[in-house]
Amino acid sequence: MSSAPPDPPGFELPLRLFLAFRVIIDELHAELAREGHSELRPMHGFVFQAIGPDGTTAVELGRRLGVSKQAAGKMVESLERAGYLERAADPRDARRKIVRLTARGADSLARSARIFERIRDDWVAVLGADRLRALEDDLRRMTPADLWRLDMPGWFGTS
Amino acid sequence: MSSAPPDPPGFELPLRLFLAFRVIIDELHAELAREGHSELRPMHGFVFQAIGPDGTTAVELGRRLGVSKQAAGKMVESLERAGYLERAADPRDARRKIVRLTARGADSLARSARIFERIRDDWVAVLGADRLRALEDDLRRMTPADLWRLDMPGWFGTS
DNA sequence: GTAAATTGGTCAATGTGGTTGTCCATATAG
């Protein structure tokens, strides 16, 4: 009888997880660039998600992203210049300025959603629907329930 | 008969992949901190891997990490101060300075390897050996063969 | 064998994205 193959080294699992993430995100942004959104960076998808469909304030955005309100404000400023976000006064509270996605920002989100579906279909084509579902189920078991851990900036820093 | 559950949205797959990576890396560094390596950051593992067992130069390190030689030099400098790296003259080429792991650096790598094995065992305990192996096989099919894409710094930047 | 080109390392200036501290205008609680 043949012996079972040896376990892969423990470090391969996290590296493959990250590599798979990176492959998908690179593919997403290559396609987004082809469709007219070449300025968007991986980070920006998290920012848009943190803003949400109804908009939010710079302070709240900073809380969700795990950065200071000033850093959030600068992100908004640059994405405003790029045409993805706009700021409007809140009629209910003269202190607040609501940050919202522009039509262009919403377009990039809609395109991202379609591209993600297409990429998932590619995975189904290679692995089969059952295997991919099993993979997603397993990952769901090993990760926190809330999908939106948006505090990315700084997580990967060197200090 | 019951209908099949709907497919999850396409964006869940990359987010779960990243979340799983992050869970593992956070656990690694929590344990490394407990074992006396609290200064190490997620990035540093990639730097150590890029240096390799025989050492390398700052220029070559920069190439492997996808950053300028100056940036690589600064990383080395700070990890040298922290006691993880040392620089020695190359007797064969007076221009080159070989960057090597110190005993402390090698210790952190050995501990990381053991911690990764332990974390993989945890995954086996939850998912079972077969499911985890299937997950690793699937990820291997969907990612580049070379595990060591080390050009992390800057990949996740906003500009 | 020498001149020219390449390579490795360092220094300096700069840019970007983050931080904290401060301040003002507006709301809210007592």
Add this chain to the structure above:
DNA sequence: CTATATGGACAACCACATTGACCAATTTAC
């Protein structure tokens, strides 16, 4: 009405990357 809390902006600073320039040492061309 007064005191406190909140949202936003401005300034100074810091970490970490960049490019450009330069020198010493090596390698290549002739």
